[in-house]
């Protein structure tokens with residue numbers, strides 16, 4: 001019987017099959033007592049203080065290497081590649097969902113697949129407000145790849161969920177038209193997942209806050225700008241940018257980088273004041289589903305939906321890098337690959353009491 005993530009399972013109650021992002025929000029609103037439709041933009045306003053936990057672990061990271069499973073599970077990369085291809089054929093949004101899942105895993109407690117753990121007491125990362133917009137398709141892509149890996153008797157229970165997630169993220173990039181790159185492997189899975197450990201960047205962060213967050217992970221401003229290029233695929237819900245479209249009475253005035261006026265009017269059509277909580281818009285208005293440098297051109301045209309994206313062009317200190325990536329896709333791809341390697345080394349765990357190879361990605365052994 002195939003394993004399903006609780007999130008995917010909950011979504012399937014309403015949709016039959018977790019193909020659309022729509023059912024996720026319904027699932028989340030049943031799961032939690034904080035309906036995001038109402039609290040979304042207020043919640044991001046409330047994100048005043050940034051706490052950055054340093055997760056750098058140079059000793060463990062030094063042991064990662066691309067050939068880690070060469071004798072343990074020689075067909076690993078082919079198995080994951082084919083499985084992700086199937087997931088992407090089933091759902092157009094699975095690539096973006098998987099790439100984002102990798103970021104949300106690595107940035108919290110390191111790349112240890114802790115984001116996938118479902119705790120029976122309800123205290124786990126994916127149920128935190130910041131992870132509520134993660135889509136079930138990302139979880140399902142990893143669960144399906146894990147099932148495919150474990151079907152091979154040589155590989156069964158020998159490949160960590162953290163490594164499968166790292167490989168699935170790479171495949172999501174490559175199979176969307178992005179750069180191919182080697183993935184360092186040898187991560188162990190963590191055993192702990194709690195709501196309170198989730199600290200992630202918010203859409204109202206200015207450049208200084210974005211830099212502070214990423215430097216806490218050992219990443220530079222250039223890494224941050226390159227990784228934000230992950231927004232070249234995928235979508236955002238209206239609640240993440242509706243504050244930039246209207247003036248809300250009584251709301252604390254807040255800086256919003258300039259938006260192209262025709263585009264702003266168009267987005268008011270997409271997200272009216274009584275927008276549906278399931279409505280989404282593409283993060284890259286230029287080339288929505290293709291992994292390319294269209295995201296940076298979107299920012300140059302001032303069509304970035306998230307304030308945290310558009311600020312990269314609005315702030316003089318980061319604009320040159322945006323212009324560079326917009327003009328030269330090879331430069332973006334090179335920087336993205338380098339930054340993904342750094343992201344993939346954050347807080348890596350090796351064999352020991354605090355880590356294991358999980359048999360079921362949603363459960364500690």
Ligand code: HEM
Nearest residue numbers: 096097099100103133201202203227230234235236237308
């Ligand atoms: C720089 C700070 C970042 C902020 C503030 C941020 C914020 C967001 C937000 C608000 C969304 C839309 C969620 C929704 O409404 O459904 C989103 C989507 C996404 N993010 Fe980020 N993000 C950041 C960095 C990253 C990084 C580093 C990556 C990976 C390299 C990434 C990958 C994605 C992807 C692929 C999506 C689309 C997800 C989907 O379509 O389901 N983001 N991000």
Ligand SMILES: *[C@@H]1O[C@H](CO)[C@@H](O)[C@H](O)[C@H]1NC(C)=O
Nearest residue numbers: 327328329330331332334335
């Ligand atoms: C684009 O960037 C690449 C990689 O940094 C570099 O080798 C190449 O010369 C650049 N191309 C142009 C036209 O500037």
